[in-house]
Amino acid sequence: MKMVKKYAGVMLCAAVSLSLAACGPQGSSSEKTSSKGSELVVWEDKEKSIGIKDAVAEFEKEHDIKVKVVEKPYAQQIEDLRMDGPAGTGPDVLTMPGDQIGTAVTEGLIKELNIEKDVQSLYTDASIQSQMVDQKLYGLPKAVETTVLFYNKDLISEDELPQTLEEWYDYSKKTADGSKFGFLALFDQIYYAQSVMGGYGGYIFGKDKDGNDDPSDLGINNEGAVKGAELIQKFYQDGLFPVGIVGEQGINVLESLFTEGKAAAIISGPWNVEAFSKAGIDYGITKLPKLENGKNMSSFIGVKSYNVSAFSKHAELAQELAVFLANEKNSKKRYEQTKEVPAVQSLASDTDIMKSEAARAVTEQSRFSEQTPNIPEMNEIWTPADSALQTIATGKADPKRALDQAAETAKGQMKAKHSGT
Numbered sequence: 024m025k026m027v028k029k030y031a032g033v034m035l036c037a038a039v040s041l042s043l044a045a046c047g048p049q050g051s052s053s054e055k056t057s058s059k060g061s062e063l064v065v066w067e068d069k070e071k072s073i074g075i076k077d078a079v080a081e082f083e084k085e086h087d088i089k090v091k092v093v094e095k096p097y098a099q100q101i102e103d104l105r106m107d108g109p110a111g112t113g114p115d116v117l118t119m120p121g122d123q124i125g126t127a128v129t130e131g132l133i134k135e136l137n138i139e140k141d142v143q144s145l146y147t148d149a150s151i152q153s154q155m156v157d158q159k160l161y162g163l164p165k166a167v168e169t170t171v172l173f174y175n176k177d178l179i180s181e182d183e184l185p186q187t188l189e190e191w192y193d194y195s196k197k198t199a200d201g202s203k204f205g206f207l208a209l210f211d212q213i214y215y216a217q218s219v220m221g222g223y224g225g226y227i228f229g230k231d232k233d234g235n236d237d238p239s240d241l242g243i244n245n246e247g248a249v250k251g252a253e254l255i256q257k258f259y260q261d262g263l264f265p266v267g268i269v270g271e272q273g274i275n276v277l278e279s280l281f282t283e284g285k286a287a288a289i290i291s292g293p294w295n296v297e298a299f300s301k302a303g304i305d306y307g308i309t310k311l312p313k314l315e316n317g318k319n320m321s322s323f324i325g326v327k328s329y330n331v332s333a334f335s336k337h338a339e340l341a342q343e344l345a346v347f348l349a350n351e352k353n354s355k356k357r358y359e360q361t362k363e364v365p366a367v368q369s370l371a372s373d374t375d376i377m378k379s380e381a382a383r384a385v386t387e388q389s390r391f392s393e394q395t396p397n398i399p400e401m402n403e404i405w406t407p408a409d410s411a412l413q414t415i416a417t418g419k420a421d422p423k424r425a426l427d428q429a430a431e432t433a434k435g436q437m438k439a440k441h442s443g444t
Contacts, residue, residue, distance in 0.1 A: 060088065064113070064114040065079070065115065065117070066094075066095050066114040066118060067097075068118055069094050069096050073361070075092065076092075078348055078356065078357075086340070090344065093114070098119075098120055098123075100114075100117045101119055108332055113332055114332055115331065115336075115337055116329055116335075117329075117330055118165065120326070120395075121154065121326035121395060122325075122395040122397050124156060125397045127330070131333055132332070132333055133330045133331060134330075134332070135159050136163070138160055138342075145367050146163070146367060147164075147367075154328055156397070157235075162331075163329050163345055164327070164328050165328060165349050165363075166358075166361075166364060167325065168327075168364065168385060170290050171293070171308050171310060171384040172288055172309050172311055172312065173289050173291050173299065173306050174306060174307050175284060175306055176305045177305055179287045187314060188219065189314070192206075192263065194287075195258070199263045203285045203286070204264070204280060204286045205286070206289070207289045208264075209290070210259075210264075211409065211412045212412065213227075213405065213409055214323060214405075216408075217322075219314070220250075221320075223251040224248070225242055225247045225248025225249075225251055226242035228242070228396055229242060235398075236397075236400075238398060241430050243404070243408055244426035244427050244430040249426060252426060255416070256422060260418060281304065293362070293385055309384050309387075310391070311388055311391070319390075323394075323395040324389060324395060329345040331345060351367050351370065355375075358370070358376055364386065403441075407428075407429040407436070408429050408433070411429035
């Protein structure tokens with residue numbers, strides 16, 4: 024999500040049985056001996072350390088070491104690692120968004136992992152691919168997220184839900200009165216707008232012959248992207264979205280309108296499940312609607328991962344800990360405490376997890392989703408694309424001209440900042 028930054032479908036596969044004894048490299052005997060009594064430092068996401076508490080205790084007991092867990096916002100951990108790593112005060116294991124992997128590898132901040140293929144096969148294809156750079160593995164996925172549709176059951180029932188975005192437009196035309204609204208989304212941000220633009224054929228990067236993101240092939244201003252942006256503009260031009268939903272405070276306006284019962288439905292993500300529940304909203308969650316062309320709205324897959332710092336003095340043991348934290352058993356335990364949908368394939372059909380409406384919605388929407396590009400050039404896309412979408416939302420530019428300018432700006436920045444592009 025761009026909440027991340029900003030976070031390929033999740034395949035529902037049969038369970039893969041794997042004992043803990045086989046969960047990754049065991050490390051050399053010399054490292055095990057020398058690391059006895061040592062301390063590993065794990066940077067975990069804010070308010071998420073409860074999810075690995077038991078696993079950490081088990082690992083400490085098994086290896087006779089101390090594991091110190093420090094909570095930090097996961098989207099900022101790479102920034103902190105740039106300073107703390109060289110200073111010797113950084114982590115051994117950290118967590119980060121999948122779209123930061125390429126930048127972290129380029130800067131030499133995280134280590135390549137030596138993980139057996141049978142362990143890699145535990146995870147969904149999209150999630151494990153988010154950890155790959157040039158066919159090398161740099162992390163293990165611990166959770167996946169994507170945008171979904173939240174709706175207020177007091178305002179609209181499941182049976183009444185429009186099935187397409189165009190039908191939501193019609194519904195909003197009938198219900199929006201300036202203080203109450205039908206459907207809302209942060210379409211002035213590419214993280215959300217790509218759901219529409221991508222459904223009509225727009226894309227961020229094309230693919231090269233090996234299936235890797237190709238920064239020389241930009242699709243943010245192609246015919247499909249422009250068509251999607253034209254539909255987006257209608258919601259703003261026709262007064263179906265409030266003025267305050269554009270810009271930095273847009274997310275606060277959108278969430279407030281939903282929690283105050285003034286919006287029938289919004290596009291958000293599982294990160295808001297707890298907040299909306301605490302607000303006392305009787306809400307439902309489902310996948311994103313279809314478009315008039317019959318395709319489902321797409322979305323970005325966001326992947327949270329465990330990665331090993333390039334500055335770790337106990338890299339093999341840190342890798343073993345990452346494998347242990349992300350294995351099937353501990354991934355399920357982590358879900359039970361944090362409600363973040365695990366990236367393990369077998370858990371995508373786990374009956375306990377699928378009891379959750381949010382988990383089911385994320386899993387279903389993931390079938391129509393695409394991996395958030397993890398190459399460094401993606402850093403040059405967010406701001407120009409968002410700026411273009413905001414001019415589209417406010418009517419200051421037509422979609423084609425705005426997106427053409429965004430593409431030109433992004434290409435210029437990639438040429439200036441990334442060699443070989």
